[in-house]
Structure formats: C-alpha cells, structure tokens
Amino acid sequence: MRARRRLALAGAAWLLAGVATAQGIDTNGTVSWQGRSASMSAAGVGSFVLHAPRGDRRIAPQKLAVHTASPLFDGLFAMAQDDLRQDSVAAIRDDAYDHGQSIPCECFATGEKWPYVWTRDLSYAVDLALWRLDPERARQSLRFKLSEVREPSATQGLYVMQDTGSGGSWPISTDRIVWFLGARHLHDDPHFADETWRALQDTLAQDRQYTFDAQLGLYRGETSFLDWREQSYPAWTAKDVSFIGESYALSTNVLHYQALQLAAAWAEQRHDAHVAEFRGQAEALKRAINTYFWRDDRGLYMSYIGPGAMPVDSYDLLGIALAVTSGVADPARARQALAQYPTWPAGSPVIWPERKDQPVYHNRAIWPFVSAYALRAARAVNDAPRIAHEMDSLLRGAALSASNMENYELLTQAVHVEEGALSGPVVNSPRQLWSVAGYLDMVIGGVFGLDESGRIEPKLPAAWVAPLFGDRTRITLQLADQRITLVRPATLDGDLLVSASQRRDGNETIVALKAIRSDAPPLRTDAPLYAPAMPDAPVVTDTSAGWKVSFSGKGVLYLDGRRVGPIDGSVVVPKGASRQCFRLTRIAEDGLESLPSQETCKGEETRIAGQGPWRWRTNSDGRFAVALAYANNHGPINTGVTAAVKQLMVQCEGQPLQSIPLVMPHSAGIQRSTTGSFVAHAGAACQFSLEQGFNMSYLRHNAHYTGNQGGTAGPLNQANIDALLLSPAPQAGATP
Structure with missing residues (x-):
C-alpha cells in the first residue's frame, strides 16, 4: 500500500508541474530518471559500452549506424540490432509443442523468455521494422505460422494460425489476421506473394463465416495482444470467456479492415473478380467501427464493446493507434483520440483506466511496441507533444534496462515493482522481438522519416534537436542500401521539424529541415489512474x-x-x-x-434437453435467440486449441435453411455457448441439428501441439451438450 501511494504521489507531482516531456538525455550521452541513470561511451569505431543500473553492456559494431551528437542515441540503435541478432535463431521451442523439443526454423524468436514464434508478436515486429532489416528471415518466420488442414472432412485451405488462446483459441481469440500486416511488405518474392494471397482469401472467408456479425457489421473476438483476460476484461471472464467471444474489439476489427483493403488491392493487381466485394466489405466495416466504437462523450474509440454492442468505458492505445494509421479514423477523430488518450511521465499506458485489483502486466504498463505504433499515429496527425513523449519513453526504457524489454510499470518505467500480489510486470523478457522492432522503427521512421513506400518524411520534435544535433548541423542514418542526412534549420520557430527540401547525391538523400507549429494540444495529464471497482451481478x-x-x-x-x-x-x-x-x-x-458486472437474466426461455436433433414450434413471428448449454473440459480456460465450434442448422417452415455458428469454449462446468439468432414465422415447425465447424486443432501444424488435447492424437472439436436454449431475440444494442 505504501509503495502504491508513493507512485501515486509521484504521478501527481508531474501533473502539477505540467511537464510535457521528461527524456532527460543530453549530448554527453546520459539519461536520468527517478534516481536512476544510464550513459553510453564509445569503445572504438562503431562499438559502445552502455553503463546502466544493472551493469555494463558492451555493444559490437553493427551493419546499420546512426551518427548524431548523442552517443546514447547512436549506441542504443546498435544495441537494438544486437538484440535482433540474438533473436535470430536456427531453432525454436515451446513447452506446448513437441514436448518442448527444439524445432528447426531459421526464424525470429519472440524474446529471451519466449523462444518460440507467436503470430501476433512476429507480425507486429515484421510490420514495424523486420521486413526491412531481414526480409528472408521474416518470410520464414511468417511461413511457420501458416498451415493447411489435416482433417479430410473439414473445409480445406491455407490458414493463418491463431496461437493457443482464450477458451481454446479461435474463434474466441481472433487476431490472427494481424499476420497480413507483416506479410504485406514482403510480396516482392513471387512464391511468398502467392502463398499470402491464398492464405488471405482462405482466412478472410473463414473469419467471415464464423466470427462476422452481419447485424452489426463487425467481427467478434478478443482484443489483439491483450490476451490476459482479467487484466482488461471483467475479472469473471477468467472462468467464462463466452462474453469475450460475443464481444467486439476495436483492434481486431481494424486489423480485419486492413486485411480486406489488402485483399481488394491484390485482387485488382491479379485481375480477380472479387475486387468490388472486398472493397465493399472494407468500407462497410470502417463505417461500423466508427458507428459502434466511437464515444463522443470521451472523444475516444472504446477498446471493446460487449454483446449487443454494449459500450464499455475502457480504452487501449494499440487499437486507437491502428485506427489512426489505417485511416479508419478521419483526421478530426484521429487528432481527438490521440489528444484524449491519457499519459503519465514515463510513457503511455497500453490500457486505460487501470485496474486496482490486478497485477502489473497489461494493466498499469507501458509496452514499447505499442508506444511505437502510438508514435506512428502521432506522426500521422503531426502531434508533436505525443511524438516526443513516445520517443522519450522508448529511448529511456531501453537505456535504463540495457535491453529492449517486453514491458515496464507505468509510473516508474521499472522492469519490476514489488507490491505483494500486485507486483509486476509479472513477466518481462529482455530483447522482446516487437520491442526491438519498435525501437528500430523509432529511429528509422520516427527520427529519419523513412516510411514503407520509401518516402522520407521526417517529423522530428523540436525537443529532440539539442540532444541529437548538439552543435552539429547534420545527423545521418546509414542503412544497407541508402543514407539519409538531416540538416538542422537555422532557426527553431516551431515545435516540429519537417522536410523543407530534399536532394539526392548517389545513394544519399539530404533533407533540409524546417520548423513548423503543429498546433497540437498538450498531452492529457489530468486523467484518473484507476477505474472504479466492478459491482456484483444485479x-x-x-x-x-x-x-x-x-x-x-x-x-x-x-x-x-x-x-x-x-x-x-x-x-x-x-x-x-x-x-x-x-x-x-x-x-x-x-x-x-x-467494467460491467456479470449478468442477471429473467424471463421465459425454452429449454429442450438432449444433444440434438431438436424440434420446436414457434408461437410468434420474429427473430429468435438460440444457444446451447454445454460443458467443454478439453483444456484450461486460458489456453488450448479446442474451443468447440459447431454450425447449428435451422430449418423452419416457410424459411430457407439457416446456418448459425455457435462456439463452446473451454468451460468450468455447464455454461452457455455464444448466442446466435434465426428468423421464423408464427406457428412454424423448426428442426435443429448440429454440423461440425472448425477450430485450430484441425490445422496440420497442431499435430505438434502437446500442451493439451487436440494435438498429436488428432483434431478435437467436441463438447458435452446438455440442451438447446431458445427465446425471442432482444432488440439490437444502441450506440452510446
């Protein structure tokens, strides 16, 4: 309690002081923060020694280099490359695959504590920087996350794998679509481009079938990367994830929008007949995101909304950043959302507000890769204070911890704080791959302005001019095939430096900078830290x-x-x-x-016992809700690949055959499946039967899964069904 009070007071002092940036670096190569400091010294041509609180780290010369007035900045760019070198491996392993034995793969490992390839970590890291630095290893790593189907009776295709996840993985966890965010950069290899195009069509079609809600026009499922359920979802989802499977996440929907955009562009290039279909789906999804996720009273996009489009007063920085960089947010909403998302002295939290009853991990934490996406979003809208703040946080965290760590505690930017049951970050890996990529992107894109198309558009905050330039007129980035030189302007009469002119000299681009006034609002520093406690069910x-x-x-x-x-x-x-x-x-x-309480439900509901098929006669016209009472004990609630997924076939008199996907995630005893709906006329006789759906255990890759069921013994897509549950469907949810 005393430690938490000290942290709260430290945050309050910063708010009172009105400080906008706190980077604390100088041209002597030193960063100081809350009684800790780190410095960098040169140790020969291209070599450095970082003197950090945990000890010295020697950094050898690297292939790429920056030359500025700051040894710290130059050395940390070299350190990020050294972290990447250590993450570039010949074999990977995870306890849940092949009994923890090594799997040959010229891949990127996820981090020191995560020596495997995970879909979301890899894909974000490739998108941030790795496609540029090591494209062949990036392709190999991405290929490792593609799989065909091992069950002949299932729909065949080439699919992106959703890693083991909530309630038995997909379609509760649904952010596997992020794979295409990384793969889109690597289609210069024709064979990989063909694989990507096939996987894109098959994965989009499967997600459309099983996770798309045609009534709201949104995709269901968990927030991307925020997969420790009770950290950001209501605590009771630790034992029942059906709520997550019926909810809709901003980040995951934006990722689907980007994948649909990519599909439309590639279909056009390949003269495919589905161009208009993909483009129409993308535009409709963009409209639905803006309809249901935007909260005008907060000036923010919600992190997720519950079943029935229930608004939830919870926000996450990655989802907002992706909404900005993807173009889902129009310029006005993009600027407002970044301005309204709060920040603290050490950096920007990945979720807000925080949870008092949860330890530090996603809760009350800074994740550098998310800060890197926030930096991209800030650059998109010329938000100079936010650009500076995210750059400060990225540099300071890497310097003080002598590695590109997985995450940091929000108020101290420490790699661990001791607070009893709330201590954390609970897990924190050095050289975390997406953190490494985020730092590299901060230098290459954030400072020197090189974007994915090859354009050079620096947007350097004036606060960074003194430490980077010192008394120099130029700073330089040397890449493998090009050199970028930024030339300092004679006067600094603005808060953001942008390109005034550019000229080429061989493979060098020389950019003369000019200062402009961004007119961006100051960082939001007045937000309460914690959300109120969640109530019991009503x-x-x-x-x-x-x-x-x-x-x-x-x-x-x-x-x-x-x-x-x-x-x-x-x-x-x-x-x-x-x-x-x-x-x-x-x-x-x-x-x-x-966060919302558990629900209390009242009113009539028809319960038809048995495992099906079932028969029922309606007594009114309209739309009816349908679910299953079931138990799925094929794995723990927080992981696995055996969420049971079925197609409920509904044949009612006077209606065409209706097919409804129902998901039965891993459960603690008998629970309710996700809910679907169908249309019937009054007095119509209806028949219900179940057909097999699809889950991640059908993928050939998961023949190597030894962590729980659904692996080496073969696919498993079953649950013990107790009854069919029917009632008139409620009115669709309204926007907040």
Missing part, C-alpha cells in the same frame, strides 16, 4: 410493475447491451417478450464507469 426481483433492479451506489444499468440509464437505489424495468439480461457498472466521482 439483484432483480419480480414485481407487478416489472423487473425491479436494486443497486447500492451510483451506477448505470444495461439491458441486453442497451443503456437503460443511471441507477442509484433501484429502478423498475417493464417486462418484455424476450428473456431479459441486466448488467451494472459503477460510476466513480470522476465520471468513469467500471
């Missing part, structure tokens, strides 16, 4: 006037995802024709809402 009692919902405290009541209104004591809600499900959030004095 108490709902039956009265003659309707359902009486009671709550002791200030909160907000939600009915089937729709905001009913504030509650302070009790409120009566009229009974409806459908089963009605209530959730609560708590409101703090500062106006923030907590």
Whole structure:
C-alpha cells in the first residue's frame, strides 16, 4: 500500500508541474530518471559500452549506424540490432509443442523468455521494422505460422494460425489476421506473394463465416495482444470467456479492415473478380467501427464493446493507434483520440483506466511496441507533444534496462515493482522481438522519416534537436542500401521539424529541415489512474410493475447491451417478450464507469434437453435467440486449441435453411455457448441439428501441439451438450 501511494504521489507531482516531456538525455550521452541513470561511451569505431543500473553492456559494431551528437542515441540503435541478432535463431521451442523439443526454423524468436514464434508478436515486429532489416528471415518466420488442414472432412485451405488462446483459441481469440500486416511488405518474392494471397482469401472467408456479425457489421473476438483476460476484461471472464467471444474489439476489427483493403488491392493487381466485394466489405466495416466504437462523450474509440454492442468505458492505445494509421479514423477523430488518450511521465499506458485489483502486466504498463505504433499515429496527425513523449519513453526504457524489454510499470518505467500480489510486470523478457522492432522503427521512421513506400518524411520534435544535433548541423542514418542526412534549420520557430527540401547525391538523400507549429494540444495529464471497482451481478426481483433492479451506489444499468440509464437505489424495468439480461457498472466521482458486472437474466426461455436433433414450434413471428448449454473440459480456460465450434442448422417452415455458428469454449462446468439468432414465422415447425465447424486443432501444424488435447492424437472439436436454449431475440444494442 505504501509503495502504491508513493507512485501515486509521484504521478501527481508531474501533473502539477505540467511537464510535457521528461527524456532527460543530453549530448554527453546520459539519461536520468527517478534516481536512476544510464550513459553510453564509445569503445572504438562503431562499438559502445552502455553503463546502466544493472551493469555494463558492451555493444559490437553493427551493419546499420546512426551518427548524431548523442552517443546514447547512436549506441542504443546498435544495441537494438544486437538484440535482433540474438533473436535470430536456427531453432525454436515451446513447452506446448513437441514436448518442448527444439524445432528447426531459421526464424525470429519472440524474446529471451519466449523462444518460440507467436503470430501476433512476429507480425507486429515484421510490420514495424523486420521486413526491412531481414526480409528472408521474416518470410520464414511468417511461413511457420501458416498451415493447411489435416482433417479430410473439414473445409480445406491455407490458414493463418491463431496461437493457443482464450477458451481454446479461435474463434474466441481472433487476431490472427494481424499476420497480413507483416506479410504485406514482403510480396516482392513471387512464391511468398502467392502463398499470402491464398492464405488471405482462405482466412478472410473463414473469419467471415464464423466470427462476422452481419447485424452489426463487425467481427467478434478478443482484443489483439491483450490476451490476459482479467487484466482488461471483467475479472469473471477468467472462468467464462463466452462474453469475450460475443464481444467486439476495436483492434481486431481494424486489423480485419486492413486485411480486406489488402485483399481488394491484390485482387485488382491479379485481375480477380472479387475486387468490388472486398472493397465493399472494407468500407462497410470502417463505417461500423466508427458507428459502434466511437464515444463522443470521451472523444475516444472504446477498446471493446460487449454483446449487443454494449459500450464499455475502457480504452487501449494499440487499437486507437491502428485506427489512426489505417485511416479508419478521419483526421478530426484521429487528432481527438490521440489528444484524449491519457499519459503519465514515463510513457503511455497500453490500457486505460487501470485496474486496482490486478497485477502489473497489461494493466498499469507501458509496452514499447505499442508506444511505437502510438508514435506512428502521432506522426500521422503531426502531434508533436505525443511524438516526443513516445520517443522519450522508448529511448529511456531501453537505456535504463540495457535491453529492449517486453514491458515496464507505468509510473516508474521499472522492469519490476514489488507490491505483494500486485507486483509486476509479472513477466518481462529482455530483447522482446516487437520491442526491438519498435525501437528500430523509432529511429528509422520516427527520427529519419523513412516510411514503407520509401518516402522520407521526417517529423522530428523540436525537443529532440539539442540532444541529437548538439552543435552539429547534420545527423545521418546509414542503412544497407541508402543514407539519409538531416540538416538542422537555422532557426527553431516551431515545435516540429519537417522536410523543407530534399536532394539526392548517389545513394544519399539530404533533407533540409524546417520548423513548423503543429498546433497540437498538450498531452492529457489530468486523467484518473484507476477505474472504479466492478459491482456484483444485479439483484432483480419480480414485481407487478416489472423487473425491479436494486443497486447500492451510483451506477448505470444495461439491458441486453442497451443503456437503460443511471441507477442509484433501484429502478423498475417493464417486462418484455424476450428473456431479459441486466448488467451494472459503477460510476466513480470522476465520471468513469467500471467494467460491467456479470449478468442477471429473467424471463421465459425454452429449454429442450438432449444433444440434438431438436424440434420446436414457434408461437410468434420474429427473430429468435438460440444457444446451447454445454460443458467443454478439453483444456484450461486460458489456453488450448479446442474451443468447440459447431454450425447449428435451422430449418423452419416457410424459411430457407439457416446456418448459425455457435462456439463452446473451454468451460468450468455447464455454461452457455455464444448466442446466435434465426428468423421464423408464427406457428412454424423448426428442426435443429448440429454440423461440425472448425477450430485450430484441425490445422496440420497442431499435430505438434502437446500442451493439451487436440494435438498429436488428432483434431478435437467436441463438447458435452446438455440442451438447446431458445427465446425471442432482444432488440439490437444502441450506440452510446
């Protein structure tokens, strides 16, 4: 408790001081921060020694180099390359594959503590920088995450693997589509381009079939990379992830938008007939994202929304950064979202607000690769204060920890703080691949302005001029095939340096800089750190006037995802024709809402026991909700590849055959599956039967999976089904 109070006071002092940047580096090659310091000294041509709190690190000459007035800046660029060298391996391993035995692969390992290739880590790292530095190893690593199908009866194709994940992985965890973010840079190899095109079509089609909600126009599933459920989702999802499978994440939907854009562009290049289809799907998805995720009262995109499009007062920096860099956010919303996302002296948190009851990992943490994407987003809108702040955080973290670490505690930028059960970061790996790539991108793209198309567009904050230039007029980046030189302007009458003119001299581009005023707002430093505590499930009692919902405290009541209104004591809600499900959030004095409670459901629901097929006759026209009561004990709730996925085939009189995907993730006893819906006329007889769907255990690659079931013994896509559950479907959720 005392440690947490000290951290809160330190943050408050910064807010009172109104400090915008705190990089603390000087031209002597030193960075100082909260009583810790690191310095860099030259040790021969291209060699450096970093003197950090944990000891000295010697850095050998590297292939690429920067030449500035700051030995620290120059040496840390060399250190990032040395970290990348150590992550470039001939074999990988993970305890969940081949019993932890080495697997030959000329690949990028994920980090010192993660000697395997994971889809999201690799893909973000390739997108940030690795496609440029080692394209062949990047291709090999990406290929390792592609797989064909080993089960002859399943739909064949070449698919991107969703790693082991929540409730048995895909389609609860659904961010495998990020693979194409990295692969898009590497299509100069014709064979790899053909593989990518095939995987893109097959993966998009499969996601469309199983995770796309046609009513909202969004893809379901977990937030990208934020996969420790109770850190960013309600704590009760640690035991029931169906809520996650029925929710919609900003980051994952933006990644699908980018994949659809890529599909449209490649279809056009290949004269494929599906150009208009892909383009239309991309534009429709962009509209849906802006309709459902934008909160005008916050000026931010929500991190995720719950079933029924229930708004959740929770935000994440990666999702917002991707919305900006992808073009999903228009210029006005892009600027506003970055300006409204709060920051602290050490850097920008990956989620906000933080959770008081969770240890440091995603919660109350800085992740350098996310800071790198935030830097890209800030460059896109000329947000000079945010550019400087993310650069400060990236440089300071690498210098003080003598490696490009996985993450840092938010208020101290320490690699670990001791707070009993809340200590953390719980895991923190040196030379984490996407952190390495983020640092390299900060130098190559962030400082010197080289983008993926080859254009050079520096956007250097004026706060960085003194440490980088010193008394020099030029600084230089030397890449394998080109050299970029930035020339300092004579005067600094603005907060952002951009290109005034460029000229070529052989393979060197010389960029004369000029200062402009970005007119960007200052960083947001007044945000509360923590969200209020989540309430228990609401108490709902039956009265003659309707359902009486009671709550002791200030909160907000939600009915089937729709905001009913504030509650302070009790409120009566009229009974409806459908089963009605209530959730609560708590409101703090500062106006923030907590994460949503578990639901309390009331009203009639038809339960037809058995494993199917089932028969039922409707008593009204309309849309009906359908789910399964089931148990899936084929793996723990937080991992695995055996989420049970079925197609419920519904044949009602007067309607065409309707096919509804239902997901039964790993469970703790009997739970409810995800919910689907179908249309029927009054009095119609309906028949229901189950057909096999698809999960990650069908992939040939997972024949090597030895961590739980669904691996070497063969695919497994089963659950113990107890009953079919039917009720009139609730009204679709409204926007906040």
